[in-house]
Amino acid sequence: MACNKKPFQMTDDEIKKEISVPGIHTAEKFDVASLFAIVTNILKPATIAADNVFQGTKQQHMEIKGERVIATSFITPLCTLKELSYEMVCKDPSEETAYKTTKSILEKLKDYSWHVKAVLTLAAFTLDYGDFCRHLDQFHSSDQLTKSMGILKGIPALLTRPSIDHNHESAIVEVNKLIQDTLNVIDCIVTLEERCVKYNPKDVPALSIATDNISLYAFWAIITVVVCTTRMCCLIKNERKTQELSRFAGKINAIHVKLKLQIQLCNEEIEKIEAYWKLIRFFKEPLDIVEVLKVLFFASDNRQQVKVFPNELILEAVKTKKVLLFFSGLDVDNITEYVSILNPIYEKVTSNNEYKIVWIPIVEQWTIEMQKKFELLRSKMSWFVVQNFSSISAIKYVKEQWHYKNEPIIVALNSQGTVEHYNAVHMIKIWGPSAFPFTHRRDEELRKREDWFGSLMIEFSTDISTWIKEEKHIFFYGGKDSTWIKEFCKEATGLANDDVKGARISLFNVGKDSGIQRRFWKLIDNFFLYKSHMVTEVDTVTKEIQKLLSYKNEKGWVVLCKGARLVFSGYGTTVLTVLKNFDEWKQCLNDSAFSFEVCLEKYYNEQLRKDGLPCRDFDIPKIDGLLIPDCRKCPDCSEIMEMSIRFKCCHQNQRGFNLNCCHNNGHVTKVQLKEKVSPVSLVCGMTVTAACESHCQNKC
Numbered sequence: 001m002a003c004n005k006k007p008f009q010m011t012d013d014e015i016k017k018e019i020s021v022p023g024i025h026t027a028e029k030f031d032v033a034s035l036f037a038i039v040t041n042i043l044k045p046a047t048i049a050a051d052n053v054f055q056g057t058k059q060q061h062m063e064i065k066g067e068r069v070i071a072t073s074f075i076t077p078l079c080t081l082k083e084l085s086y087e088m089v090c091k092d093p094s095e096e097t098a099y100k101t102t103k104s105i106l107e108k109l110k111d112y113s114w115h116v117k118a119v120l121t122l123a124a125f126t127l128d129y130g131d132f133c134r135h136l137d138q139f140h141s142s143d144q145l146t147k148s149m150g151i152l153k154g155i156p157a158l159l160t161r162p163s164i165d166h167n168h169e170s171a172i173v174e175v176n177k178l179i180q181d182t183l184n185v186i187d188c189i190v191t192l193e194e195r196c197v198k199y200n201p202k203d204v205p206a207l208s209i210a211t212d213n214i215s216l217y218a219f220w221a222i223i224t225v226v227v228c229t230t231r232m233c234c235l236i237k238n239e240r241k242t243q244e245l246s247r248f249a250g251k252i253n254a255i256h257v258k259l260k261l262q263i264q265l266c267n268e269e270i271e272k273i274e275a276y277w278k279l280i281r282f283f284k285e286p287l288d289i290v291e292v293l294k295v296l297f298f299a300s301d302n303r304q305q306v307k308v309f310p311n312e313l314i315l316e317a318v319k320t321k322k323v324l325l326f327f328s329g330l331d332v333d334n335i336t337e338y339v340s341i342l343n344p345i346y347e348k349v350t351s352n353n354e355y356k357i358v359w360i361p362i363v364e365q366w367t368i369e370m371q372k373k374f375e376l377l378r379s380k381m382s383w384f385v386v387q388n389f390s391s392i393s394a395i396k397y398v399k400e401q402w403h404y405k406n407e408p409i410i411v412a413l414n415s416q417g418t419v420e421h422y423n424a425v426h427m428i429k430i431w432g433p434s435a436f437p438f439t440h441r442r443d444e445e446l447r448k449r450e451d452w453f454g455s456l457m458i459e460f461s462t463d464i465s466t467w468i469k470e471e472k473h474i475f476f477y478g479g480k481d482s483t484w485i486k487e488f489c490k491e492a493t494g495l496a497n498d499d500v501k502g503a504r505i506s507l508f509n510v511g512k513d514s515g516i517q518r519r520f521w522k523l524i525d526n527f528f529l530y531k532s533h534m535v536t537e538v539d540t541v542t543k544e545i546q547k548l549l550s551y552k553n554e555k556g557w558v559v560l561c562k563g564a565r566l567v568f569s570g571y572g573t574t575v576l577t578v579l580k581n582f583d584e585w586k587q588c589l590n591d592s593a594f595s596f597e598v599c600l601e602k603y604y605n606e607q608l609r610k611d612g613l614p615c616r617d618f619d620i621p622k623i624d625g626l627l628i629p630d631c632r633k634c635p636d637c638s639e640i641m642e643m644s645i646r647f648k649c650c651h652q653n654q655r656g657f658n659l660n661c662c663h664n665n666g667h668v669t670k671v672q673l674k675e676k677v678s679p680v681s682l683v684c685g686m687t688v689t690a691a692c693e694s695h696c697q698n699k700c
Contacts, residue, residue, distance in 0.1 A: 006095045007223065008247055012216055019106055019219050032116045034074035036190055039119065039126045041070075043183050046126075046133035077120070083108065084124035088229040093243035098230065102223040114218040115193040118186045121222045125229055129179065132232075171235055174245055175228050181252045182224045188259035189217055195266055204269045210262035217255050224248045275299065275393035280401065286417030289323055290315050297360075299391035304366070307387040314384050318356050320415050324349075324424070324438065326359045327398055328408035330373040338408055339380045341429055346383055348433040357383035362395060362404065412438040426530040430456070430523075447531060452541060454564025456523050457508070460516055464508060471563040473503045473596060478511030478520070479556035479572050485511055488556060488572060491579040498582075501589055503596035524548050544569060550617060560597055567597040570604050574611055578604050 007015060087105055091097050109117040192210050201208040231243040279295060286292050293315060297306050308314045326342065328335055342357065349355035359381055363370055366388070378385050389395070398404045402411050402422055410428060412421040420439045421427075427435040427443050435442065449455070457476065458465045467474050475492050479485055489509065496505035510520045528545045547569050551557035556572020578585075578600065589599045 004096055005099050007099050007219075008095065008251075012213070015219060016213075016216055019103070019215060030077075030112065030116055031071055031074050032119050032190065033069070033194075034071045035076070035123055036119045036186070037070045038074075038076075039123050040183065040187070042126050042130035043122075043179065046130045080120060081124045081127050084121055085127055088121075088124065088226050089128075090233055091226075091230050093227075093230050093234055093241055095244075098223050098226045098243075101226050102219065105222060105226070106219075113193070114214050115186075115189045118189055118218040118221045121225050122183065122186055125179070125225045128229075129232070171231065171242070174249070175231050175235075178224060178245055178249050178252065179228055181249065181256060182221050182228070185217065185221050185252055185256050185259060188256065188263060189214060189221065191263060192259070192266070195263075195270070199270060199273065203273045204266055206262065206265040206269050210259075210266055217259065220248075220251055220255055224252050272392050272396070275391075276396050279393055279397045283397075283401070283417075283419075289318050289321065289413060289415050289417045292413065292417030293318060293323070293358075296391070296394045296397075297386055297389065299394050303390040303392070304388040306389065309378060309385040309387070314356075314358070314386075317384070321353075322355045322415055322420075322437075323413045324355060324357045325411040325413065326357060326408065327362055327402075327404050327411070328359070329406060330361055330363060330370055330377065332373055332376060335377050335408070336380065338425075339377070341432070343382075344433050345428060345436075348436060354437075358386060359383060360386045360389045362389060362398070410438075426526070429526050430530050447541075450541070451564035452527065453544075453559065453566040454561050456527065457561075460510075460520070461508065463506070467506045468561075468564045470504070473505045474561045475505065475507045476510055476559040476561065477507070477557065477572070478509065478517060479551075479554055481555035481572075482511075484556035484572055484576065485509065488558070488576050488579070491576060491582075495579060495582060500586075500596060521552060549619075552619075560600065562595075562597060568601050568604070570601075571608070574604060574608050577611075578607050581607075 005018070010018070084105060087108070088101060091101055105121055106117065109120060112120065192207070192214065195204070195207055196211060199207060201211075227243050227245060227248055231245060234242040282295055283292070297308070297314075324345075326338070328338065346357055349357070359378075361374060361377075363374075374387060378387075402409060402419075408425055409423040410421075410425045411419060412424045414420050420437075421443060424435065424438040424443070427446055428438070431446055435446065454464070454468050454474075458468070464474065477485065477488055477492070489507065492505070492507050496507065511517050524545060528542075528549060531539075531542045531545060544566055548557075548559070551569070551571065554572060556576065558568075558570055558572055558575040559566060560568040581603075585599060585603045589596065594602075
């Protein structure tokens with residue numbers, strides 16, 4: 001039975017199981033802070049009084065530092081305290097009885113949370129012990145009321161007993177010390193509960209760890225109060241059998257050490273979160289750009305000394321200027337590419353002296369290798385560079401408020417320190433210096449441009465720029481099949497040489513050079529990511545990009561522009577058939593008021609229905625921090641496309657085995673090897689695949 005159990009022979013888990021009394025803390029909200037303040041205000045001077053009497057000390061009743069506030073509306077739960085006091089007094093001095101009494105107290109207090117249980121039990125003890133110590137301190141007073149109350153409390157039995165000796169004195173001192181230690185433990189428990197109310201454990205993980213064993217700590221505090229009560233009763237009654245306290249003292253001291261450490265860890269995390277919240281409040285209404293950079297770069301919680309290159313005068317240099325903050329890791333290849341993208345931006349903003357660029361690498365742990373990478377990258381940059389950006393709160397802010405997730409971001413700030421663009425990196429990658437002045441408004445303007453395709457193609461040839469100015473019809477084409485490319489080039493060239501009504505045709509072969517082809521698809525990928533980032537509505541331009549992406553692995557594809565504006569795109573095989581049959585629709589073009597591109601698309605769609613409309617599918621590379629909508633509509637039939645995640649790994653190991661790994665949503669991994677090898681760990685690149693098969697069922 002529970003009454004025969006000895007807690008020192010039980011494991012922590014066994015105790016926690018035993019004390020988990022059914023209850024959901026349904027008691028009315030109780031002002032435990034005020035009650036604990038009263039208990040503290042009584043016990044601290046009371047224990048001093050007891051020490052003065054039995055140890056011969058002459059401690060003054062000093063003012064309590066950090067005294068807790070007692071609410072003026074607080075009403076003492078006197079009946080509950082009397083009931084608990086009655087439960088504890090005059091019990092047999094044994095570990096089993098103490099355990100049984102503690103279980104009974106927990107049952108009475110089952111509707112209270114653990115810290116309240118502990119405070120109520122200590123308060124019940126304080127009700128008698130505080131009174132006892134007060135009369136003990138004033139027993140020799142001439143006041144008859146005080147003297148008489150002291151007699152009722154049994155004080156003469158302790159002070160005038162002929163047999164009182166050193167053992168009795170040390171026993172009372174031991175109780176006094178243990179009550180002080182228990183008060184400290186309960187203080188820690190109350191402190192942790194107060195922290196839990198004020199802070200979210202997600203923000204302060206140490207709180208979750210600290211509060212996991214609160215029930216256990218409260219149990220040991222309560223049972224210690226019970227045994228101290230028993231010990232005092234034995235002393236007053238002068239019983240030979242007494243309650244042993246040393247093991248309880250050892251337990252309470254051990255718990256106090258743990259709790260102090262846990263509170264210290266919590267306080268360290270709270271200091272970080274408070275600094276983070278301070279940053280959030282600051283950035284809501286920043287003063288100016290200088291103050292913003294001070295708060296970010298030179299925060300008090302920096303773990304390392306911040307260095308600024310080329311000199312330390314960054315704060316002076318950015319006064320009244322706008323700033324582009326370039327956050328990244330130390331991936332040399334990746335950052336080198338961004339340096340080449342930013343160089344034209346730097347040249348533009350330097351000429352008008354309106355902007356400053358600052359590179360801030362975010363590195364968790366600086367090593368010799370990291371330092372080498374940093375120096376290599378720094379040597380490529382002409383702008384300000386910040387090393388040892390290590391403020392815990394600032395890094396948290398950049399990650400959570402500016403959404404830095406390992407991929408580079410560029411945050412644009414105006415001269416007041418207000419964010420004008422949370423991540424201008426996508427617009428800069430696409431538009432370069434044309435993205436100036438890097439604001440959200442400019443971003444919206446660029447997203448709506450109808451000449452986007454021609455503007456992206458200009459970099460491949462000066463001829464393209466000329467054709468665009470002349471408002472020519474330009475066929476851009478490419479694909480995996482060189483035979484198709486040759487056939488299309490032949491047919492399209494013939495068409496260009498023909499006298500086609502309303503069309504002056506030029507051709508550009510994207511597939512003629514592998515470098516151009518890679519750059520082309522990278523531009524299309526980037527533009528799709530740029531258009532898709534945090535955008536839920538799919539416009540005409542995004543639909544065209546989706547079509548282009550679905551052509552990436554086709555044997556052939558074609559894009560037709562009128563000047564810089566994309567007017568048509570299609571599958572290469574179908575377009576080739578339409579061009580071969582040009583004579584069938586040439587007359588229609590001559591007789592109608594429709595333009596060349598409209599007639600081409602009309603006959604293309606007719607041919608596509610004859611051939612059978614293929615499924616659309618395309619891959620989106622996974623980029624940390626990129627927000628892609630959960631659903632996407634097919635550009636052909638507007639049905640919701642099926643989305644899956646593909647993990648792909650293609651590489652060759654040192655022994656020459658070709659490993660191909662493709663994980664499709666929920667499917668088993670398949671690895672094909674030329675010969676048997678030992679298990680290989682595959683680290684896969686991740687893409688999101690969108691596919692639409694609805695037009696296979698004639699829904700288009």
